[in-house]
Each structure stands twice: as C-alpha cells, then as structure tokens.
Amino acid sequence: MSVIKQEIIELKAGEILVKEDQPSSALYIIKEGQLEAYKEKDGKRIPLGLINSGEYVGEMSLLRNTSYTNSVVALTPVKAIRLQKTAIEKQLEQAPKWLVALTRGLVARLDLANDILKRNGIEDEKMSSAIKAIEEKNPIEE
Template sequence: MAAELENKRIFLIASHNPQEAESFELALRKHIQGVTVFTAADGLEALFKIDNVPPNVVIVDADLPKMNGSELVDRLLNRKEKIAIVFVSSKSDDTQFVDAVVTGQVHILNRPVKKDIFIQHVNRAMNWITNGDNANYALRFLAPNEYLIRDGEAAESIFLVKRGSLKAFKTENGQDILLGEIGAGEFVGEMAYIHGEPRSANVMSTTDCELIEIPHASLDKVLFSRPAWSKALVKTLSTRLKNSNAEKIQS
C-alpha cells in the first residue's frame, strides 16, 4: 500500500494562460516530491490526456477554450477514476459543485491566486486522493504554518513525519509557549493515544510536510506489519522521556 500511496502524484494543469500554468507547475515541483506534471491548453486536450494517463489531481482554469472549466469538471466528476480537482476561477460561487466541495473532491481557488493558498488547496486535494475509507494508513500533506493538531481536540490518529518539520506549543494568556520541534522520522500525537485523552498541545507545520497518518483503530496492525515504524515510535517515546527528565532536573 505504501508504494501505491507514493504513486498518487500525477497532476494535469488545464489552463489557457501559459504564464499561470508555468507558475503552478513550478510551485508543484518545489513543494511536492516525486511529482509528475502534464499540461493542457484547452478542455479537449485535457480530456485527451486524461484518457491516456489518468491524473490524480487536475488543476482546471474556469476560462478554458473549446470546453470551459465547469464542463470539464462535470466530466471529471462522472469518471470512474478517483480524481481530485482544484478549480481556479475569477468568480466566487459557493454553489458550484457543492456536493463535491463538501466531500473534498473539488477545491475552489479564487483569483488572484496566492502561491501559499494554491499549495494549501493542492495539499487538501492530495489528502482526499490518498485517504481511502478502508485504509490502514494514509499520507497527509501540510503547507507551512498549518495546524496538524489543536489543543483539546479529540485524538483519532497518530502521525509519522516523513518529510519536513513541525513545532509543538501551548497558548497561555495569548502567548505561544514552544514545547519542542518535531522532525522527519519522529512520531507526533502518540501521547493522546497512550493516555486515551484529548490532545494536550497544538502542533503546527513550520515547513512543507508529508506525514503518514495512522488511525488509532489500525495502529496495532500497522506497527506489527512495519517493524521500522515500531522502532521509530519507541525512539520517539524514548526521546520524549529523556527530554522530560532533563527538564525536571533543570527545574
């Protein structure tokens, strides 16, 4: 399953604006590892390429020639393949593709496009693609400064950091108090699982992040089948305990 998740990084950019298409492609290549990107200048070309190499995510310009973006999205929503869509439009319309927006298959991106917002929409589209209903684990993507965990919320998953870094912090009297930093190879969110309690801190990305999300219900099964992840969890817990003991000694 891990290899299958890794392969879900094929993008098609359907845009009649070559400058915008190039900007989107550069952003994808900068923020998403192992990405494959195709482009199409009109709706018919986009459909032709989708028929030949079905993408995981399609970025659709609302103003496409030969077949407009709305019609292309309708066609994509009726296909058997699981395709996520980022719909780029100059007009804000909350009623368009409302059912698919609710499920997370379609993400509406309004112009003027900011690159950080674009990447957030792309990450959410990829999250929809990789998070199967029956999956034992899934990939999770975050742009910088996005919350992974919020203090006090119910805990349903733990996370293994594949790429990037995050920070854990508490907010008291309006001030953020840094608790620690989390990097690649470490687990995060494991304490709530161990103690059976709500989240006890905020965790936010400080860079582009790629994580493996493991639901509590499948954690034992996943760790049994992946000894390397079990070792990573033990190492994370050992580091947390060592840091906690060091803080007690200093205080």
C-alpha cells in the first residue's frame, strides 16, 4: 500500500472544521485541542459530543460515502491531520474485501444505534453539561 499524503491544519477556537450536509472530503485525526460535534435544529445548536486529541472526525461519512452528518467546531486551538477522501479510497481498494465489508458493516450498525438513540430522545446529560461549561469559558462566535 502506498503512503497517504498528510496535511497538518490548525484551527482557532470558534472555527468550523466540517459543516453538516457538506460532502465528505476528508478524514481528520485530532492531534491537539478539543472540538464539539453538534447539529442545528430550529436555529439552535444541539451538542452531540466532545472530540479530543487522538480521535477522528469524518470517518463515518467517509466510510458510508455520504455528506457530513453533523458540524464540528473548535472549542480550543486545534491541530489536526487531514487525509483526503480520494487517497483513503485508494487505500481501501487495495485492502482485503472482507476487511472493508466488516468495517462498513460496523459503521452501519453504529449508525443504526445512533438513530435509535435519537428516535427515543436518549441523550447524555453529563456530556451536554460538560459541553455547555466549556462553551461558557470559550464563547464561540458565529
């Protein structure tokens, strides 16, 4: 397998990494900083979770070949590695078919579990409180 070109990007607090419904173009590996995943509904921001160093952004959309399913904003200064979707797709073409199928199957199951949680109105109050506390310390300008 060939080496994937990596690009280091930096965001300031308040800058958007990805926007909901935009076509998936890259996978991001967070090296430093903290971000928030959120959805917008009726003009309100609904926090979905925190993303920290060592975590990924865009993996679900990339593996499902869909648009980004939520927006992600930097809560603190962030350094991340951007891997272009086309380069990752080339790597996937070289991977064993069963491994790609397994990975996509796991993503589909996770997606289904997320949908069930949303439909039943289940949310993590502790997570929402933590996100709100961080936002109060680092207001995000839109």
